[in-house]
Amino acid sequence: MTHALLPSTAPAAVAAVGADMFATAVADQAVPVERVEWTPPMDGTADDLATVAADPLRRDANALAVSRMLDVQAMLVGVAPASELLGLERGQFLHAGPPIEWARTSGPLRGALLGAAAFEGLVEDPEDAAALFESGTEVSLEPCHHRSAVGPMAGVVSPSMWMFVLEDPATGRRTYCSLNEGLGKVLRYGAYGPEVLARLHWMRDVLGPLLGEAVAAAGPVDATAILGQMLQMGDEAHNRNRAGTLMLMRDLAPSLVRSSRSADEIAEAFAFVGGNDHFFLNVAMPACKLALDAARDIPGSTMVVAMARNGTDFGIQVSGTGDQWFTGPAQLADGLFLGDYGPEDANPDIGDSAITETAGIGGFAMAAAPAIVRFVGGTVPDALATSRRMREITIGENDRWPIPVLDFAGAATGIDVSSVCRTGILPQINTGMAGKVAGVGQVGAGLVTPPASIFPAALAELARRTRDRA
Amino acid sequence: MTHQHVEIRPGAYADSVALLQVSRDVAATPGVAAAQVAMATELNVEVLQGMGFTLPPAGANDMVVALRLEDESALPAALAAVDAALAAARKGSSGGEVAAPPRTTASALRRAGADLALVSVPGASALVEAMDALDAGVDVMIFSDNVPVEQELAMKRIARDRGLLVMGPDCGTAVVGGVGLGFANTVTPGRVGIVAASGTGCQQVLALLDAAGVGVAAALGVGGRDLSAAIGGISTRTALDRLDADPSVEHVVVVSKPPAAEVAAAVEKYAADLGTPVRFALLGAGQPDLTTQTEALLGDLGVAVPAWPVWGSPAAPAGGSALRGLFVGGTLCDEAMLLAAESLGPIRSNIPLSPELALDASLVADGHVMIDFGDDGLTRGRAHPMIDPTLRLEHLAKVAADPETAVILMDVVLGHGAQDDPAAELAPAIAAARAARDLPVVVACVGTSSDPQGLSRQAEALAAAGAEVHLSNAAATRRAIALTHVTAGGAR
Numbered sequence: 001m002t003h004a005l006l007p008s009t010a011p012a013a014v015a016a017v018g019a020d021m022f023a024t025a026v027a028d029q030a031v032p033v034e035r036v037e038w039t040p041p042m043d044g045t046a047d048d049l050a051t052v053a054a055d056p057l058r059r060d061a062n063a064l065a066v067s068r069m070l071d072v073q074a075m076l077v078g079v080a081p082a083s084e085l086l087g088l089e090r091g092q093f094l095h096a097g098p099p100i101e102w103a104r105t106s107g108p109l110r111g112a113l114l115g116a117a118a119f120e121g122l123v124e125d126p127e128d129a130a131a132l133f134e135s136g137t138e139v140s141l142e143p144c145h146h147r148s149a150v151g152p153m154a155g156v157v158s159p160s161m162w163m164f165v166l167e168d169p170a171t172g173r174r175t176y177c178s179l180n181e182g183l184g185k186v187l188r189y190g191a192y193g194p195e196v197l198a199r200l201h202w203m204r205d206v207l208g209p210l211l212g213e214a215v216a217a218a219g220p221v222d223a224t225a226i227l228g229q230m231l232q233m234g235d236e237a238h239n240r241n242r243a244g245t246l247m248l249m250r251d252l253a254p255s256l257v258r259s260s261r262s263a264d265e266i267a268e269a270f271a272f273v274g275g276n277d278h279f280f281l282n283v284a285m286p287a288c289k290l291a292l293d294a295a296r297d298i299p300g301s302t303m304v305v306a307m308a309r310n311g312t313d314f315g316i317q318v319s320g321t322g323d324q325w326f327t328g329p330a331q332l333a334d335g336l337f338l339g340d341y342g343p344e345d346a347n348p349d350i351g352d353s354a355i356t357e358t359a360g361i362g363g364f365a366m367a368a369a370p371a372i373v374r375f376v377g378g379t380v381p382d383a384l385a386t387s388r389r390m391r392e393i394t395i396g397e398n399d400r401w402p403i404p405v406l407d408f409a410g411a412a413t414g415i416d417v418s419s420v421c422r423t424g425i426l427p428q429i430n431t432g433m434a435g436k437v438a439g440v441g442q443v444g445a446g447l448v449t450p451p452a453s454i455f456p457a458a459l460a461e462l463a464r465r466t467r468d469r470a
Numbered sequence: 471m472t473h474q475h476v477e478i479r480p481g482a483y484a485d486s487v488a489l490l491q492v493s494r495d496v497a498a499t500p501g502v503a504a505a506q507v508a509m510a511t512e513l514n515v516e517v518l519q520g521m522g523f524t525l526p527p528a529g530a531n532d533m534v535v536a537l538r539l540e541d542e543s544a545l546p547a548a549l550a551a552v553d554a555a556l557a558a559a560r561k562g563s564s565g566g567e568v569a570a571p572p573r574t575t576a577s578a579l580r581r582a583g584a585d586l587a588l589v590s591v592p593g594a595s596a597l598v599e600a601m602d603a604l605d606a607g608v609d610v611m612i613f614s615d616n617v618p619v620e621q622e623l624a625m626k627r628i629a630r631d632r633g634l635l636v637m638g639p640d641c642g643t644a645v646v647g648g649v650g651l652g653f654a655n656t657v658t659p660g661r662v663g664i665v666a667a668s669g670t671g672c673q674q675v676l677a678l679l680d681a682a683g684v685g686v687a688a689a690l691g692v693g694g695r696d697l698s699a700a701i702g703g704i705s706t707r708t709a710l711d712r713l714d715a716d717p718s719v720e721h722v723v724v725v726s727k728p729p730a731a732e733v734a735a736a737v738e739k740y741a742a743d744l745g746t747p748v749r750f751a752l753l754g755a756g757q758p759d760l761t762t763q764t765e766a767l768l769g770d771l772g773v774a775v776p777a778w779p780v781w782g783s784p785a786a787p788a789g790g791s792a793l794r795g796l797f798v799g800g801t802l803c804d805e806a807m808l809l810a811a812e813s814l815g816p817i818r819s820n821i822p823l824s825p826e827l828a829l830d831a832s833l834v835a836d837g838h839v840m841i842d843f844g845d846d847g848l849t850r851g852r853a854h855p856m857i858d859p860t861l862r863l864e865h866l867a868k869v870a871a872d873p874e875t876a877v878i879l880m881d882v883v884l885g886h887g888a889q890d891d892p893a894a895e896l897a898p899a900i901a902a903a904r905a906a907r908d909l910p911v912v913v914a915c916v917g918t919s920s921d922p923q924g925l926s927r928q929a930e931a932l933a934a935a936g937a938e939v940h941l942s943n944a945a946a947t948r949r950a951i952a953l954t955h956v957t958a959g960g961a962r
Contacts, residue, residue: 007663007688007709008718010647011586015578017599018590021857022613022652025886026588029649034582037571038591038599046594053601054624385570392573422598423573 045421045456048463052418055466057300065295065303065319066396066414069359072294074175074287075220076248077167079212081204083159085176086147090120094144096155096352097310098325102133102141106311108190108347111438112154113141115192119200120158126192145306145317148293149176150285150352152278153188153434154311161200162208166223166286173293175286179203179211182276184441189434190347191441202268210261210269217255221248223287226280227361228400231411236369237284238353238362239376239430239445244280249273285352288359295319295414299469302462303395304415307358307427307450311350311434314450318417318458320465326458328451333433335376335446347436349448354429360398360411363428363447364390368403376430376446386428387412393419393427417462420455472503473542475535475549476523482533483509484556489533492555496537499551501544506536507552575602584608588651589638593617596639597625604629604636611691612638613652615846619700622693626704635708640846641691642669643885645676652691653856655885656920660685662767663713663746665706667696667726668753670799670844671760673883673916674943675725675751677925678764680918681941682776687719688712694800697729697752703737710737714744722748723767725760727801755823759805759944778942781926782933785910785949787956790876793817794869795840795950796862798855799943802881802914803842806947813951814838821845833865836874838954841865856888863899870903876957877910878903879950881943882932884917884925891923893931900935911936912950914943 010031016023017036027033041049052058082088093116095109105113110130117129117139132139144151151157155178163176181199185191215221226247230236233243249270256266273279292305301319308315315325330348337343356362366373367387370380378386387403390412397410415427426449433444484492489507496505506521508514510528518525523536537548572578575587579602587603589596593616603610604625617639629636637644637651643666644651648659653669655676662684666672672689679686690712692705706724713719724741726734729752741748749770751763758766765775793810797803800821807817818835821842822828833841842848843855843862855862862880869875882892889895900911913932917925929939940946 006647006716007690007712008647008659008716010649011584013582013584014586014588014651015572015575015582015584015603016588016590017575017578018588018614022588022590022887025654026649026651029886031649032582032584034572034578034584036575036578036599037573038595039573040592041595041598046598050594050597050621053598054621054628056628059605388569392577418598419574419576425573 039424042421042424042452042456045459048456048459049418049421051463051466052302052459055300057469058302061298061300061320062303062395062414062416065298065301068294069291069414070398070400071170072168072224072291073170074166074223074290075169076164076215076223076283077220078165079162079208079215080165081159081208082157082161082163085163085165086149088157088159090159091122091139092142092159093139094142094147094149094151094155094157095310096144096151096153096350097308098313098315098327099143100141100310100312102136104312106347106350107436107438107440108350108434109154109156109311111190111192112156112187114438115187115196116156116158118192119197120160143308144352145308147176148174150289150355151178151188152180152281152285152353153351153432154190155352156187160204162204162212164283164286166283166290167220168290168294173290175290175293177282177286179208180276180279180282182272183278186441189432189441190438192439206261206265207269207272210256210259210265211252213259214252214255217258218252221251223283224400227284227287231361231365231368231401232404234369234371236362236365236372236430238281238356239432240277240369240372241280241284242277244284245273245277248280248283281353285355288355288361291359292355297322300466302417304358304417307354307429308352309349309354311347314349314454316450316454316458318462321458321461324461326454326461328454331448331451333431333446333448335433335444337444338442341435341443345435345440345443346433349431350434351431353431357427357429358415360394360401360413363430365401365403365411366428366430367405370405378447389425390428392423393425417455417458421459426450426452473539473545474523475537475539475545476525477535478510478526478528479533479535480531483531484533492552495555496548496551499548501540502537502548502551503540504538505548506534508534510534575599576606579603579606579608586611586646588613590614593639597621600625600636604632604634607632607634609635610637611641611644611651612636612693613641614638615640615849619695622695623701626701630704630708635690635712636705637691638693640695641693643672643689644691645686645689647688650886653883653885653887655680655918656922657918658685658920660687661718661720662686662771663716663719663722664689665692665709665713665722665724666690667692667694667706667729668801670881670883670916671725671727671753671801671805673799673885674760674802675723675764677916677918677941678761678778681779682768682773684768684771684773687716694727697726697733697737699730699733703733706737707740710741710744710748714746719746721767721770722746723751723763724748725751726753727804728752728754753801753804753808755808759809761942761944778940778945780945781929781939782937785877785912785938785953786908787876787953788908788910789957790874791957792836792874793838793877793879793950793954794875795879796865796869797840797842797881798844798862799881799883799916800842800844802916802943803840805943806879807840809944809947810838810951814954820847834868856883859889859892859895863895866899866903870906870909875909877912877950877953879912879947881914881916882928884915884921884923884928886922888923893928897931897935900932900937904936910938910953912946912953913937913939914946915939915941916943
């Protein structure tokens, strides 16, 4: 798409960056001028930015990354235990975010691991599991992302937990996510009391098998299409999944009713899912990951393919730098608190759910979800401005996920490490807040950004690889 | 006596609510007794007739602007108010809040559907912004200097592969379809195309062609290093191709600071195969100056060479032995040094013709000295001297106080981007410089008759301060050389 100007023809419009006097001089000659509000890039990034910008692979690599991502159709094809799907064995635990050892884990991740150990029968009392994790001889920790999975908040997955299976029919690639437990005192927020474990047992014994049967009978459910419809219905698919949850129920209801389970169990499942507005989040997340994984490992691409937090570190992975994590300290969210909780009770940012923002929804599509802007402490104008601002740091737009109030502009898609370093605009994430003490559960919700330092770090590695190729 | 103005604007459209607001705003303009801006629907036509307006035939897709004025002189202000109110109405209809401005060139190009980018950020960031343009498939002009040469090469190679033109970096001047970019003069459209590896060199040719009554189709800057061995004329070739493909271009002239000989030869060979005749005006030792080259171009065009304008009385010698040149234009400084070195010998400079003639940071030396205040080394952390004359004016006073100074030679460059009124500060400074001993000051005032600053007004103001002012830098330089010879020769 090249517009080779005829030199004797005046430009239709000029984009001007830098000294305003030159922009003014052009405007004075009756040519429309779009002025860039330019600011110097993040400290120390100018050379790396130039190296990466001049990389002959970059433009096409980024276009390929976005198009591969947008080509993915995420179909919900099954529900089954992690042991079957991922080969997860007794003592193996997955968690959210980049890799972390027990000694550095935060309260909510510890709480979730303790609860999961008890759920798996490794210990009777969850608190006894601390010694297991300290010794590390019978248990191991691994990020969900390393197993094609994602998990909200603590994101702890153990072998007996049932998981959604999302598949891209064109390639057969799959991603996985556990089933959502609801809000309040739940494992993913670090709670591990008896009611938490009882719920996990019911999910293992009733909900998981029931959903598995229903999905198998109903046939694949198009999660990508549901996500597009959700944005038309007031969801942003991170902190509001109400419409998505209802649409999933609608699609599965006939086969749920026809399943082999008793009417009471089916009714319980309906009540549970219907009472949990976040149920669809655990479908949205692996759908986003499935799309983003298609954009991985493209040399020269500066597109972020994962943002994830383990409660201690915030990490990103970038298409052009393989599986390398770039990490910095997870930040405290700014938002509203439940009951008597306050900022001093909150744990730093945690969870793989920022995969939604990485894919262009969640905080990036806040304009689509005015109903919850106050829940995360914002206003409607803030939400509109945020969704527009994110377009400044993304490579493209997702036409399948249009935002009505932005005149159906597609969700900002494909975070560009270079653009973040150039503008200093950080990705905006909507998030729940876990209590920092293990066992507390959710204390609030709010807005958070990654630590700024991880983007220059990723850029430096991209620049190093560019120089090595040259 | 009231005056009635009714005009039909076929195809213009705004919704009725917006037009009611427009009508109300216009009616509030001083001198307007009544105003109705409306679509010419049946209903609105009746309303307008009821107000006493007589309407020509119009349909519902036409906009009617009907004004009753206290007298005819209020018409321009009233029409301006109509346009302003319509523009405001359009803005309002796109939503309540104003979108935040774009933060990158990519974003600005996307939002405006722009087909050209203009980059003037600090040199360290210029490539990054320029690549946004090349990625979007549009040409870019890079005014920024201090861009590393390897970055220039990288982006020009990418542009070449994509069929795009990089004008710059350190490109001061371009004219595209009559629109001046950077420091550019106002020219009339015409049949000459210019490729310029030199901003002020290009401006000199634009000024002379304008004085000869010859119009310019386009002037494509390529950056001062384009014809260096490192870059190899990549943008020059693309610019030549573009001009060759433009049916309105009949003659092309390539203007450059002293190029690398092998690059110049290769580009000349390339140009020889084009359909459009190309003249090369390349500065260098023993090569013709830009004025001589422009005269040759006029010959190609079959246009008589005019007497190049001169303002003020001829300067007279006042002692001293050294020629002191204070330039804002690098190419004008180069040209002056090349001419002066032939007859005066070595010239010390911050952009010396050979390395041993380099000035130290004080910019002061014995003998003949010419300084380019627009050079990269003197613009770091400071605006270009065409915008901020402070440094050159300080130096003017210093040079004037030096008894060794025989003649001061200066340039003044007009056009878009340059100071609004350079003579306002320079004329008093010249008068002050001449206060002690009527020191001869010769000025090359480079501009066109349509430049916003007013060529003759500027030249006359400088002449009134005692300067001898030429349109041709070469002519000004020759006069300065002659004046230097008189006193320097006398001292010998």
